[in-house]
Structure formats: structure tokens, C-alpha cells
Amino acid sequence: MTDFSYAVDADGVATITWDVPRKSMNVMSLAGIAELKGLVEDALADDAVKGVILTSGKDSFAGGMDLNTISALSKGSQNPARDVFDFTMEGHAMMRRIERAGMDPKTLKGGKPIAAALPGTALGIGLELPLACHRIFAADNPKAKIGLPEIMVGIFPGGGGTTRLVRKLGVLAAAPYLLEGKLLAPAKAAKAGLIDECVPADELLARAKAWVLEAKDADLLKPWDQKGYKMPGGAPYHPAGFMTFVGASAMVNGKTKGVYPAAKALLSSVYEGALVPFDTALKIEARYFTGILLNPSSGAMIRSLFVNKEALDKGAMRPAAPDQSVKKLGVLGAGMMGAGIAHVAAQAGIEVVLIDRDQEAADRGKAHSEALLDKAISRRKSTPEKKAALLERITPTPDYAALEGCDLVVEAVFEEPGIKAEATRKAEAHLPEDAIFATNTSTLPISELAKASRNPEQFVGIHFFSPVDRMMLVEIIRGKETGDRAVAKALDFVRQIRKTPIVVNDARYFYANRCILPYTNEGIRMVREGVEPALVENAAKLVGMPVGPLQLTDEVSIDLGAKIARATRAAMGDAYPDAEVDEVVFWLEDAGRLGRKAKAGFYAYDEKGKRTGLWDGLTAQYPVAETQPELAQVQHRLLMIQSLEAVRALEEGVLMDIREGDVAAILGWGFAPWSGGPFSWLDMIGAARAVEICEGLEASFGPRFAAPALLRELADSNGGFYDRFAPAAQAA
Numbered sequence: 001m002t003d004f005s006y007a008v009d010a011d012g013v014a015t016i017t018w019d020v021p022r023k024s025m026n027v028m029s030l031a032g033i034a035e036l037k038g039l040v041e042d043a044l045a046d047d048a049v050k051g052v053i054l055t056s057g058k059d060s061f062a063g064g065m066d067l068n069t070i071s072a073l074s075k076g077s078q079n080p081a082r083d084v085f086d087f088t089m090e091g092h093a094m095m096r097r098i099e100r101a102g103m104d105p106k107t108l109k110g111g112k113p114i115a116a117a118l119p120g121t122a123l124g125i126g127l128e129l130p131l132a133c134h135r136i137f138a139a140d141n142p143k144a145k146i147g148l149p150e151i152m153v154g155i156f157p158g159g160g161g162t163t164r165l166v167r168k169l170g171v172l173a174a175a176p177y178l179l180e181g182k183l184l185a186p187a188k189a190a191k192a193g194l195i196d197e198c199v200p201a202d203e204l205l206a207r208a209k210a211w212v213l214e215a216k217d218a219d220l221l222k223p224w225d226q227k228g229y230k231m232p233g234g235a236p237y238h239p240a241g242f243m244t245f246v247g248a249s250a251m252v253n254g255k256t257k258g259v260y261p262a263a264k265a266l267l268s269s270v271y272e273g274a275l276v277p278f279d280t281a282l283k284i285e286a287r288y289f290t291g292i293l294l295n296p297s298s299g300a301m302i303r304s305l306f307v308n309k310e311a312l313d314k315g316a317m318r319p320a321a322p323d324q325s326v327k328k329l330g331v332l333g334a335g336m337m338g339a340g341i342a343h344v345a346a347q348a349g350i351e352v353v354l355i356d357r358d359q360e361a362a363d364r365g366k367a368h369s370e371a372l373l374d375k376a377i378s379r380r381k382s383t384p385e386k387k388a389a390l391l392e393r394i395t396p397t398p399d400y401a402a403l404e405g406c407d408l409v410v411e412a413v414f415e416e417p418g419i420k421a422e423a424t425r426k427a428e429a430h431l432p433e434d435a436i437f438a439t440n441t442s443t444l445p446i447s448e449l450a451k452a453s454r455n456p457e458q459f460v461g462i463h464f465f466s467p468v469d470r471m472m473l474v475e476i477i478r479g480k481e482t483g484d485r486a487v488a489k490a491l492d493f494v495r496q497i498r499k500t501p502i503v504v505n506d507a508r509y510f511y512a513n514r515c516i517l518p519y520t521n522e523g524i525r526m527v528r529e530g531v532e533p534a535l536v537e538n539a540a541k542l543v544g545m546p547v548g549p550l551q552l553t554d555e556v557s558i559d560l561g562a563k564i565a566r567a568t569r570a571a572m573g574d575a576y577p578d579a580e581v582d583e584v585v586f587w588l589e590d591a592g593r594l595g596r597k598a599k600a601g602f603y604a605y606d607e608k609g610k611r612t613g614l615w616d617g618l619t620a621q622y623p624v625a626e627t628q629p630e631l632a633q634v635q636h637r638l639l640m641i642q643s644l645e646a647v648r649a650l651e652e653g654v655l656m657d658i659r660e661g662d663v664a665a666i667l668g669w670g671f672a673p674w675s676g677g678p679f680s681w682l683d684m685i686g687a688a689r690a691v692e693i694c695e696g697l698e699a700s701f702g703p704r705f706a707a708p709a710l711l712r713e714l715a716d717s718n719g720g721f722y723d724r725f726a727p728a729a730q731a732a
Contacts, residue, residue, distance in 0.1 A: 003032040005057070006039045012050035013209050014043040019057030026062040028125045029069050030087075037094045044102040044112060051212035052101075054133060055117040055205065060144065064124025067153065067306045070293065084293050088158055088286040095132040095160045096279070099222060108225060113215035117208040119201065120144040123183070127194070128161035131168070134220045136194075137208045138186035139201035146194055147183035154301025154674070156266035158289030163281045166270050167224045169193050170232030171244045178270075179252060179263055224278045235274050245271055259544040259674045265292045296684050300676025303722075304666060308659040309500055315491055317503045317657060319484035324492040326350050330409035330431075332423045334365025334396065337440060338412035340468025343369040344497045346393040353403055354396045355427075362396035369394060372469060403430045408489055410462055412440040415563075420444070421452035428454050436489040438462040442513050443564060446479035446506045456481035460490050463510060465668055473667035476503045477510050500667055502660035504649075508571070511649050511661070512668040515678070516552075518641040518704070519669070520561070521581045523549025528584050530625030531634065533602070533614045539634035544672030549638065550614070552669075553585075554601035562589045577704065587621065636693050640705060642671060643678035644694070647708045650679075650725075658725045679721040687714035 003026070008014045016039050020026045043049045056062065077083045101111035116130035118138040127148055130136045138146065148157045148165070156162060157178065165174045169192075176182040177194065190198040199207045223229050234240035248267055256263045269288040273281030292298050327350070331342045334356035342354045342365060356362040369391060376382035395402060403409060409431060413423045420439060428437060438460050439449050446461040453459040461477030476490045487503060494501040504511045523536045527550070537548030553561060562585050569576045588594075588601065595601040596609060604615045646665065649655040662677025675681035682690050691712055697705035707715075714720060 002035055003029070004035050004039055006042065008046070008049055011209070011213060012048055013053060013212055014046070014049045014051070015053045015055060015205075016040070016043070017055055017057045018062065024058070025060050025121070026056055026058060026126070027064060027066040028062065028129075029066045033091060033094060037097070040094070040098055044097075049112065051113040051115070051215065053115050053117050053205065053208045053212060054129070055208070056119055058119070060120035061116075061118040061122040062124070062126025062129070063121065064126055064150070065159070067302050070155075070302065073293070080294060081290055085286055085290040088289055089283070091159050092282045092286060095129065096282070098129075098132045099134075099225075101134070101220060103220070108221055109217040111217070111220045113212045113220055115208040115212050117204050118144075118146070118186070118195070119204060122146045123149055124157065125159045125161075128157055128159035128164070130195070131161060131164045134215065134222075135208075135211055136196045137204060137211070138189065138195050138198050139204045140186055140198050141201060142185050142187070144186055145183040146186060146189040147181065148177050149181035149183060151179060151260075151262055151266065152181040153305045154260070154262050154295075154298040155292050156262045156269070156289065158285060158293075160282060160285070162266060162269055163273050163278070163285050164224075165194075166274065167229075167231060167278070170234075171248060171270060171274070172233050175248060175251070178266060179248075179255075231274060236271055237275070257542045257544065259297075259542070259672070261295050261297055261674075262292050265289075297674045297676070300680035300684060301673065304659075304662045304676040304680060305673070309663050309667075312500055312502065312660060312663055313495070315495065317501075317660065318491045319488050321485050321488035324436075324485065324489040326408045326489070326493045326496060328406045328408075329353070329493075330355065330403040330406040330427065331365075331412060332409065332427055333412040333414075334362045334368075335412065336368070337464060337466060337468065338410075339365035339368035340466070341410055341412060341440065341464060342366070342394055343372060343390075344468055344499075345493075346390045348497045350393065350496065352394045353406060354394055355400060355402070356396070356398060358398050359396070362398055366391065366394050366396040400426045401430050403427055404432075406431060406435055408436050408438065408493055410438045410440055412464075415441060415444060417444060417449065420449055424449070424452040434458070436460065436486050438486075438490060440464055443509055443567070445508065446477045447481070450479045450481060457483035458486050460486040461506070461510070462490050462494075463512070465512075471667075472500050473512070473664055474499045474501050475510055475512055475664065475668070476501050477506055478503060479506045500663060502664045503656065504660070505654050505656065507649075507652065507654040508568075511646075511655050512664055514649060514654075515642045515645045515665065515671075516669045517564070518645050519545075519638060520549045520553045520556075521578055522637055522641045524553065524581045524584050526634065526637070527602075527618060528580055528622050530623060532624050532628055533618055535628060535631070535634060536638075537614070539631055540638050542631070543635040543639060544674045545638065546670040550602035551611070554595040554603055557595040557597055558585060558588050558601055559594045561585050584622070633697075637697060637701070637705075639672065639678075639681065640690075640693060640697060643682055643690075644705065644708060644711075646678040647682070647711055650721075651708055651710045658721050659727075682711070683720040683722055687711055687720065688718070691715045 003020045005017045018026045043052045073084050073087060098114055101114050103111035114133045116133040116136045120141050121144045127146060148161050150157050184192060186198040189195045233244055236242055236245050252263045252267050265288040269285045273284045329345045329350050330353045331338045332355050334354050342352045346352050354362055354365050373382055373387040409427050411423050413419050436458050437453055440462055442463055450456040450459040460482050463475035465471035465473055474494045478487055491501050526536050527533050537550055540548040565582050593600040599605040599609050603611045604613055606612055646661050655661050658679045662679050665671035665677040666673050671677055691707045694705050694707035
């Protein structure tokens with residue numbers, strides 16, 4: 001079976017159709033590159049062929065390069081850098097062959113026009129390949145996305161996209177697409193200059209063919225191959241161009257804090273490439289791309305954010321069970337969490353019954369969806385018709401009898417066992433015998449909550465993260481008696497609403513919160529010790545955390561932290577380890593500084609709720625010590641406290657797959673994405689070095705930094721987490 005087909009019509013137009021078998025979207029493989037190269041050569045060598053259309057047999061064009069192929073390039077190689085560089089340059093040569101299309105090398109005339117016809121989404125190499133063509137047509141499909149998102153998984157466009165887009169648009173205009181991975185619908189992509197024409201879908205191939213038959217030599221020659229070409233906005237040695245690069249460098253470092261190597265390499269490739277001829281620039285791009293592909297950070301990001309995430313999205317941890325797709329969903333509790341769950345379910349086409357104590361409260365929950373949809377309409381991401389259809393699927397009511405016929409119920413009432421138990425009994429009185437009951441909780445043990453259920457085997461935990469419409473992770477918790485069908489139901493539901501699931505066993509705080517809480521607590525401890533609060537916050541950001549521990553505490557709310565602390569202390573008794581943290585949290589709570597919602601917390605806020613800086617009263621209560629710790633020590637404390645908890649979760653069997661541990665850490669609470677997650681980070685620095693760091697921290701700050709037995713065992717055997725615990729294909 002082949003990835004491409006080839007046909008020549010009576011008018012002499014060859015059509016190369018990309019249609020990878022058994023894939024919903026085309027991705028480029030090593031075999032696919034070789035095949036495409038051969039077909040391009042056939043078309044250029046055939047005198048009967050006047051021009052070429054490159055298109056897709058699917059409703060999209062391509063999703064990019066097969067990252068499994070990319071990540072496997074360097075494995076088992078004696079000279080990985082050479083192999084990756086040669087592979088990249090072979091791709092450049094093929095693209096350049098398309099671009100020149102048989103032109104006379106001296107006159108640059110006589111080439112055959114090659115047009116790209118994109119029926120839908122074109123990402124990564126799915127855009128880089130069209131950029132090498134002479135004209136890009138795209139169907140006017142508002143759901144399609146066009147762009148170069150490679151930076152989001154730790155690499156950058158290495159198939160000529162970096163060099164071509166900068167020369168096509170200029171550095172400033174290209175920056176959002178290269179450095180931020182910004183994606184556009186076809187109409188906007190045409191307006192921005194990423195593609196040439198956005199045409200009606202039913203005219204796509206006809207318009208491309210008409211252009212191919214009418215194109216002249218001048219239409220084929222790219223600007224950068226023309227004599228006297230000047231880069232839009234100016235090259236680095238031009239005054240305007242110089243200032244652009246100064247600004248771009250500042251922007252990259254401001255956004256990445258220096259921890260994402262791909263962004264810096266991309267900017268270096270652009271800067272150096274802009275100083276030399278086009279073909280030399282491609283070689284520079286290939287060299288930087290090779291370096292990034294072999295960088296441990298990029299490898300870890302690809303593995304976690306693409307390979308592992310894709311495996312989880314497809315149900316890697318799903319028990320064997322018939323399809324459990326949800327037809328009718330009940331949601332108990334129409335607060336922010338319940339309303340959010342109802343919204344994403346209705347968005348996925350599921351009929352939803354949204355229940356609260358009275359009609360007014362239930363209606364407020366539905367109004368949450370209306371507000372989200374109005375915002376989407378204002379941003380042209382939805383339509384009034386779609387809004388009406390979605391709202392029609394949500395039925396708000398205080399009547400539990402409306403749950404009749406629901407095959408899944410998600411309870412999202414107040415975090416109190418008695419209230420949850422009452423809601424469980426009320427709901428199950430009206431549910432079919434085979435309905436699955438899920439409780440949305442972030443801390444309460446599932447096995448205990450299941451005691452209120454008529455059938456604990458059909459009771460499962462589903463922990464959504466707030467805000468539900470934006471957070472991509474969902475934590476599914478298996479209680480002691482939870483059956484496989486309940487887990488499969490939860491997984492299939494999460495897949496329906498297009499989020500990424502992990503499955504963990506029941507334990508206090510499950511997986512995500514047991515790692516998040518030590519992070520926020522460590523930051524608060526440091527403030528109490530006299531560490532400058534700004535050092536705590538900036539150290540976190542400079543090591544790749546999206547927000548510092550103090551800001552995160554404000555966002556979650558300080559009174560919630562106080563409530564969790566009291567409940568945990570009651571459960572643990574004398575073994576409770578966080579009294580020092582509670583001192584600070586309870587002080588803020590007593591002062592009414594409950595976080596962002598109160599416009600007062602660790603941070604000060606203006607009347608609109610915008611942070612204005614760390615609150616001065618913090619250092620008045622906890623004076624800053626004269627001697628401050630080294631930045632590296634603060635960063636080690638913040639990263640290691642999370643990572644050790646992840647290791648303990650794996651040791652205890654709460655976490656069953658390290659892939660889930662890494663993906664959940666990034667998607668759930670933003671654990672330094674550059675690292676690939678806590679297990680990838682520990683593998684990156686090595687178990688022996690991790691133990692050494694732990695021993696130093698334990699000696700200075702106590703037993704919470706003691707290296708778990710599993711980490712010491714890996715250090716003694718010179719092993720890694722992925723070597724031992726990942727599927728063979730995932731080990732690195």
C-alpha cells in the first residue's frame with residue numbers, strides 16, 4: 001500500500017494525491033518522502049505533463065511529520081547527528097526540486113507549475129510542502145487550521161518552513177506562526193499571506209488546474225530566487241531589520257525564560273539564515289534542527305506531548321469492554337464545575353440533564369454555557385445557530401426524576417461526603433440499573449464515597465480541572481470496588497469530550513493534587529523562612545513553571561487551601577507534616593485575604609482583579625532574611641518536591657503508568673513542559689544526580705526530600721524510569 005497516488009489527465013495536468021491508508025489524517029513518513037520524491041521526478045521527466053497539482057484524498061491535507069518517525073531517527077545510530085542532518089537535507093533537496101520544478105539553472109525558466117490544493121487542515125510539513133510549491137490554494141473551510149505548530153512540542157519547522165516563511169513574510173510577520181505556533185483558518189491564512197488563495201471547496205481542484213495551465217515562468221520564480229531580492233521588513237544588517245531581531249530576541253527570552261531550546265535555535269536559524277543565500281540558509285536550518293532534535297528537552301517534549309498523549313487519547317489504559325459512549329448524561333450540581341462539565345458534554349453532542357437544588361440555580365448553570373457561547377460568537381469561533389443547538393441539549397431542572405434514561409451521571413456537588421452521599425442516593429433512585437455513577441472530586445477518597453452507592457462496582461471517580469472548558473486533563477480514579485466497565489465508561493466519555501484521560505488508583509489526593517499541593521506548600525514554606533517572595537515566584541518561572549506557587553495559591557483560593565489543610569490534619573493526626581504552611585495560610589484567611597476572588601492574597605490586586613504585585617504585608621509579617629538562597633537551590637526545591645511525590649505515587653501503585661504521570665503533570669498543573677514531565681526530568685538529570693540533590697535538600701530542609709527507595713534503586717543500577725517502566729517503543 002502506498003501513501004501517494006499519481007494520475008495525468010487529458011490536459012496534461014498530473015495530480016499527486018496524498019492519502020495515507022488507515023490514517024484519519026495524512027502524516028509524512030520516511031517511506032512517504034521517498035515515494036513523493038519519485039512521483040515528482042516522474043512528473044518533471046514526462047514531456048506530456050504540463051504541470052502538477054499536489055492534493056489530498058482526505059478532508060484535510062496533512063497533520064505534519066510523523067513524530068514517531070522523527071523521534072526514532074537517532075535511536076540505534078552510530079552517528080545520530082549525521083543521520084538526522086542527512087535526512088533533513090534530503091527533505092530540503094526534494095522541496096527545492098519542487099520549487100525549481102525543472103527550471104533551467106541559468107535562466108530560471110522552463111519549469112513546470114506545481115500548485116498545492118489543500119482541502120482542509122495543513123500543519124507542519126503539511127504547510128512546509130505547499131510553501132515549496134508555486135501557488136497554494138485552500139478550500140474555504142472555517143474548521144480547517146493552517147500553520148506550523150512544531151514549537152509546541154519542543155522542535156521548530158525544519159522542512160524549510162522556517163526559512164521560507166521568513167523570506168515570504170518577513171521576520172516580524174512570521175514570528176507568531178513560528179515562535180507561537182499560531183494557527184489560522186484558510187480565509188485568515190490567505191489574508192496573512194501564509195497561502196495564496198482561499199476558494200470555495202467545490203472549486204478547489206478546478207481553480208488549481210486553471211492556474212497550472214495558465215501559469216507563466218514569472219509565476220513560478222520565488223521572490224528569494226529573483227535577482228535583487230530584499231527580505232520584507234529588512235535583513236539583520238538593515239536598520240529596520242536589526243531592530244526587529246533585537247525585539248524578537250527580547251520577546252523569545254521573555255516568553256521562554258531561556259528554558260525552551262527550540263525557540264532560541266529557531267531565532268538563531270532565522271538570523272543566520274537571513275545573512276546568506278537561500279540554499280545556505282536551508283543548510284543552517286537543518287543544522288539547528290538536528291541540534292534541537294537531539295536535545296534531551298525536545299525529545300522529552302515530543303515523547304510526552306505527542307507520542308504519550310496520543311496513546312492516552314486513544315485509550316492506552318482502557319480495560320477490555322464494549323463501546324461505552326455516553327448517550328445521555330446527568331450532571332448533579334450546576335456550580336462552575338458542574339456547569340462546565342455540562343457545557344463540554346453538550347458541545348460534544350451529548351444530551352445533558354443539569355440538576356441543582358432549585359430551578360434558579362439550575363438555570364444559572366445553563367447560563368454559564370450561554371456566556372461561553374456568546375464569547376465564542378464575538379470572536380467568530382461559533383455562530384448563533386450552533387449556540388442554539390448546544391443550549392437545546394442542556395435541560396436544567398431540580399427534578400431528579402429527569403435523570404431517567406441517563407447512562408452516566410457525574411456528581412459535582414459540594415466537597416462534603418454527606419452532601420455527596422445524599423446526591424448519590426437521590427440520583428440512583430431514578431437511574432437505570434446499568435448506569436454508571438461518577439463523582440467529581442479532587443480530594444475525597446472514592447472508595448469511601450462509593451459506600452453510598454447501590455453498586456460500588458459501577459461507581460468511579462472523575463476529577464475535572466477548572467475551568468473545564470479550557471483544561472485538557474481529566475483524572476479517572478478507580479476505587480477498591482470499581483469495575484472495568486465503569487472505568488471504560490469514564491474513558492469513553494472523556495474521549496467524547498476531546499480531553500486527555502489518565503487512570504489512577506484511589507488514594508488521598510489521587511495523583512495530580514498530591515503533586516500540586518507540595519509545590520504550593522514549598523513556596524509558602526520559603527516565605528515563612530524569610531526567602532524573598534519575588535525570588536520564590538521568579539525561580540519557579542525561570543525553571544519553566546507557568547505560574548509561581550504563591551500566584552497558584554491565590555488562583556485556587558486560600559480558603560480552599562485552609563479547608564484542605566484542616567481536613568488533612570484531621571485525617572493524619574500527629575503525622576501531619578504541614579503545620580508551618582498552615583500558619584501562613586490561616587493568617588491570610590483570618591485577614592480576609594482569600595486570593596484572587598477576594599482581590600487580596602499573596603498578591604495585591606486592583607479593583608478589576610488584576611494583579612499589581614506581591615503584597616507588601618507579606619514581608620512585614622515574615623521579614624526577608626539578610627542572606628538569600630541560590631537560585632538553583634530554590635528551583636531544586638520546587639521541582640524536586642513535585643517529582644518525589646510523583647515517584648512515590650508510582651511506588652505505591654496509585655500511578656500505574658509513567659506516561660500518564662508525565663502527561664498529566666504538564667496538562668494538569670503545568671510542570672515545566674520543557675522537561676517532558678517529572679519522570680522525564682529525573683531521567684534527564686539522571687537518578688544518581690537526583691539522589692545527590694535529594695540528599696542535600698534533606699540535610700537542609702528535612703525528610704520530605706528523602707529520596708524514595710525506587711529512585712535510589714535506579715541510581716544504583718544506573719537506570720531510568722523510561723528504561724524500566726515504559727513500553728519498549730517509548731523507552732529513551
